Amino acid sequence: MAADQTGDVVPSSLSAKVVGSFAYLTVRDRLPTILTKVIDTIHRNKNKFFEEYGEEGIQAEKQTISLLSKLRNELQTDKPILALTDGLEDADSWNRYLQRQQGQCGGQEVVSWFKSPWLYVECYMYRRIREALWLNPPISGYDVFNEGKTRSFFESQQAIMALCTYFEAVDKKTEDISENQLREYFNKLLQVCLWGNKCDLSISAGVDNSQKISPIDSLLALQTFILVDDSDAVWSTLISARQQRQSGKRSSGRVDFVLDNAGFELVTDLVLADFLVSSGLAGEVHFHGKSFPWFVSDVTAEDFQWTIRQTMAANHRWMSQRGLRWQQYVKEGVWSYHDHPFWTQPNEFCDMAADAPDLYAALQVADLLLFKGDLNYRKLAGDRDWDHTVDFDTALRGFGPAPLCSLRTLKANIQVGLQPGQGSKLSSQDPDWMTCGKYAVIQFYSPNSDRQD
Ligand SMILES: O=P(O)(O)OC[C@H]1O[C@](O)(CO)[C@@H](O)[C@@H]1O
Numbered sequence: 001m002a003a004d005q006t007g008d009v010v011p012s013s014l015s016a017k018v019v020g021s022f023a024y025l026t027v028r029d030r031l032p033t034i035l036t037k038v039i040d041t042i043h044r045n046k047n048k049f050f051e052e053y054g055e056e057g058i059q060a061e062k063q064t065i066s067l068l069s070k071l072r073n074e075l076q077t078d079k080p081i082l083a084l085t086d087g088l089e090d091a092d093s094w095n096r097y098l099q100r101q102q103g104q105c106g107g108q109e110v111v112s113w114f115k116s117p118w119l120y121v122e123c124y125m126y127r128r129i130r131e132a133l134w135l136n137p138p139i140s141g142y143d144v145f146n147e148g149k150t151r152s153f154f155e156s157q158q159a160i161m162a163l164c165t166y167f168e169a170v171d172k173k174t175e176d177i178s179e180n181q182l183r184e185y186f187n188k189l190l191q192v193c194l195w196g197n198k199c200d201l202s203i204s205a206g207v208d209n210s211q212k213i214s215p216i217d218s219l220l221a222l223q224t225f226i227l228v229d230d231s232d233a234v235w236s237t238l239i240s241a242r243q244q245r246q247s248g249k250r251s252s253g254r255v256d257f258v259l260d261n262a263g264f265e266l267v268t269d270l271v272l273a274d275f276l277v278s279s280g281l282a283g284e285v286h287f288h289g290k291s292f293p294w295f296v297s298d299v300t301a302e303d304f305q306w307t308i309r310q311t312m313a314a315n316h317r318w319m320s321q322r323g324l325r326w327q328q329y330v331k332e333g334v335w336s337y338h339d340h341p342f343w344t345q346p347n348e349f350c351d352m353a354a355d356a357p358d359l360y361a362a363l364q365v366a367d368l369l370l371f372k373g374d375l376n377y378r379k380l381a382g383d384r385d386w387d388h389t390v391d392f393d394t395a396l397r398g399f400g401p402a403p404l405c406s407l408r409t410l411k412a413n414i415q416v417g418l419q420p421g422q423g424s425k426l427s428s429q430d431p432d433w434m435t436c437g438k439y440a441v442i443q444f445y446s447p448n449s450d451r452q453d
Pocket residue numbers: 026030122197200201202203204260261295372373374375376378409411412
């Protein structure tokens with residue numbers, strides 16, 4: 001247990017200082033592997049940089065690699081975390097966060113890779129990659145993870161086609177079907193969107209993790225791996241918001257996706273968003289992505305636009321039709337993409353109201369917030385060593401700008417909101433249940449006291 005900034009007693013943050021823990025193994029093994037791949041990618045692209053920028057490109061490649069090798073050495077030898085020096089717009093808040101961490105150690109320990117909160121140091125690594133590139137124009141804007149994200153999209157083509165074909169049939173029917181039928185489609189597409197989160201490149205340290213089989217066909221078999229299923233509450237939230245709109249009590253009708261990975265997962269997000277709009281469950285969708293390459297496969301503005309363009313250009317009738325529809329939504333402002341520096345900060349989301357009040361206020365307007373993936377879950381629950389039976393609401397520690405739902409496959413050893421005994425049963429059956437990506441949750445919280453489930 002530890003006291004937070006406000007003096008509340010909360011479980012301690014997960015950290016690599018617990019030798020043998022998942023955090024420890026990630027910092028010891030997975031993060032250096034990711035850094036090595038980043039260095040290899042930059043080196044492999046040397047000729048491209050030369051063709052584009054001449055000798056300057058080669059110099060930038062060398063210097064970036066030298067900064068990244070230094071970073072890998074700092075990590076592997078547990079050096080202190082350093083302040084950022086690139087002067088980018090978020091550098092000050094990162095440096096303030098470092099001071100906050102230093103304040104919390106009370107001078108007894110240094111803030112370092114293996115001693116500090118895992119969430120902090122892992123986010124910091126991606127920000128330092130950003131710094132290494134930024135300090136080296138002309139390759140400052142190069143996305144080192146782009147090749148992997150692109151590959152993962154193409155390797156999931158069959159699954160994307162199957163999903164678009166399924167959606168085509170659903171879409172034809174949404175106008176005159178019963179609420180029960182609509183609900184059935186919603187459940188399926190919500191689950192596809194959930195399992196899409198299996199496909200991230202960070203857990204596999206960049207190794208192929210794409211979707212190979214039809215996502216609809218696998219749903220039934222996957223059902224037993226959903227540990228918490230609050231989809232009833234999610235549905236009720238959408239339906240009651242729609243009723244309020246129809247009766248003129250409310251205008252917005254907005255669902256926000258806090259996105260996670262590009263590739264197949266993003267396609268599942270777009271398909272669900274398409275369904276929400278075409279069925280009238282939402283009037284508008286906001287997508288929140290990252291403002292620089294993050295956690296290997298996270299969606300940036302460029303990935304978002306690229307995915308829509310590729311879907312449009314596909315040589316498959318239903319896939320390209322979806323792409324065209326999505327482009328239309330973007331043109332008409334029905335869909336919009338947003339980024340904010342807070343999404344690429346190391347903060348727990350309970351800090352958002354104080355540290356990013358503009359973002360918090362923007363989220364308050366939504367009827368429903370869908371938080372995709374494992375990292376968002378870690379930030380929702382503060383990446384702390386909670387007992388599994390603690391309520392989701394408690395772990396959120398006051399965060400709740402609007403009704404929210406986490407759609408997450410478990411890839412880090414944090415999970416709340418389970419039934420008594422559920423965690424220990426899983427541990428005895430499947431010791432890696434929290435980190436293997438085989439289990440998932442659809443976990444809901446509403447700040448309105450009259451929860452609609
Ligand atoms: O893409 P996601 O689902 O946020 O997963 C991110 C990955 O990074 C981690 O947060 C840590 O490496 C894991 O928990 C997870 O493997």
